[in-house]
Amino acid sequence: MGTFKIEGGHRLKGKIQPQGAKNEALQILCAVLLTPELITINNIPDIVDVNKLISLLIKLGVKVEKLAKGSYTFQADDVNLKYLESDEFKVDGRGLRGSIMIVGPLLARFGKGYIPKPGGDKIGRRRLDTHFEGLIKLGAKFRYSREDQFYGVEAEKLKGTYMLLEEASVTGTANIVMAAVLAEGQTTIYNAACEPYLQQLCKMLNRMGAKISGVGSNMLIIDGVEKLGGTEHTMLPDMIEIGSWIGLAAMTKSELTITNVSWNDLGLIPETFRKLGITVEKQGDDIHIPAHTDGYEIQSFIDGSILTISDAPWPGFTPDLLSIILVVATQARGSVLIHQKMFESRLFFVDKLIDMGAKIILCDPHRATVIGHDFKSTLKATTMTSPDIRAGVSLLIAALSAKGTSTIQNIEQIDRGYENIDERLRAIGSHIERVE
Incomplete structure (x- = not known):
């Protein structure tokens, strides 16, 4: 110690x-799972939480290359979904609260996303209800193993819908947005978080081919697309x-x-x-x-x-x-x-x-x-x-x-x-x- x-x-x-912004980095790095194409990200902070997430992405099969200090490329063209059900993942996922945001992209692109109950700061109760209630409204089936505290969502195809979030959760909104961009039809998220870092995520997704309007407000309207492409992004x-x-x-x-x-x-x-x-x-x-x-x-x-x-x-x-x-x-x-x-x-x-x-x-x-x-x-x-x-x-x-x-x-x-x-x-x- x-x-x-x-x-x-x-x-x-x-x-x-x-x-570079820690809270933005955790969202943006999870978004690389939405496409098989190359994504370049700049101004990534060299801190423990972000490095843990990059390590987790590598174990998931994402190809990561360091270009310079704070600049990396990511390519998720050969994702190892078996890792999600391994004992190693149950340990790795618990070590970082931001790991919860891999669930939305994985569900949207591969039809399933799993996560152990994540850790993080001991600052009080931090519910995950907003994340999973939003994904369930998009058509996912939810399961939870109380014994090993392991969450899972699965869906053949997500479908757009209207939802009013109980709380304006930043990570919850990010997870739902990343799932909705590849859903069929239109999704409206009311009482959405509108922090600058979430705005950054939406702008990056739009550059990748997503159709998100209302960025910066508490009502996001997302028209689902079939696929997303690569892009370059710089952190605030x-x-x-x-x-x-x-x-x-x-x-x-x-x-x-x-x-x-x-x-x-x-x-x-x-x-x-x-x-x-x-x-x-x-x-x-x-x-x-x-x-x-x-x-x-x-x-x-x-x-x-x-x-x-x-x-x-x-x-x-x-x-x-x-x-x-x-x-x-x-x-x-x-x-x-x-x-x-x-x-x-x-x-x-x-x-x-x-x-x-x-x-x-x-x-x-x-x-x-x-x-x-x-x-x-x-x-x-x-x-x-x-x-x-x-x-x-x-x-x-x-x-x-x-x-x-x-x-x-x-x-x-x-x-x-x-x-x-x-x-x-x-x-x-x-x-x-x-x-x-």
Whole structure:
């Protein structure tokens, strides 16, 4: 198990380039199964979760060739369906939550898709109902083995239909879209997720020959086609990483420039950090964060009541950044209520911040009130364990701002979502060391 040793309290300076988007990559890589033709994908992040999915695709028989850093070709012209029913697949599939999105493409193209109950972050219940209910409405027969927690869907031919999703699940919408593009007739998906990464998937599928309209809205209309062809696709920058670097700059009173951020795809992220009093400057397609030497002050609502920041499906504020917002608020002037609506275990990491001296009241599993220190009292170094990707990075940011040397264990969780994070942080002046 790896460990980070972090000497906090140092100002950082320089430029940092966000990696390709993790959540987009997991969707896009599954889509290569929809065609036997060659697909080229650029800006793929070199992170554990994505590399696990590429490994799984290789075991499925997909031909993968690395062209350059972050650029690969994929060709699924000889898929090994027997692997899906092997004991090896039951182990491989469980190690990655994103593996659920191979089911839709496999069902659409080969008439069957299987998956063991996938793993991922321990942040609360994450139901798969939306995925399978949508596939069943397209005509699939569903089966589930409770004994070995193995899911399966089969269909001779999928048929388009109208469906109203119970929840705007991003991965659920992606799975259903990838199945519907090869279904017979027209499919309408209402209450569809409309995140930029899902828009990217739809645009890529349209370049491959799919007929998807309504991209960017919560109603997608898909006219099924008989086959899809090859294409080239480039990932967006990772908006969660961009938000992480904004928070890092503020907490360490550092001047940082985050380059090539794709401003038009950031939604409420810049404005939400501004509500905490952080200066977020647009410079072309870069974000510049000046050094907040005098700190930053949380705004109130216009009636003077305490600010509440909560998560919501896009175009609302992404739940993946609430952990970062919470940490940044610990050194602000003023107070804020953080309301994590989607996952009931995601705020449990705050006990580590309380140990470091943060003033946080955990009201219940979904809400925490943060009373900022205004840098009058620095966080204290401590030893902690990363519970999931986003909480792990939040603790890392806290450690970089804290007085003394902190230790973060179980950093494999951070590596699942952030590419060479220690190396990149050292390049802008962080005192961080990886100890195996």
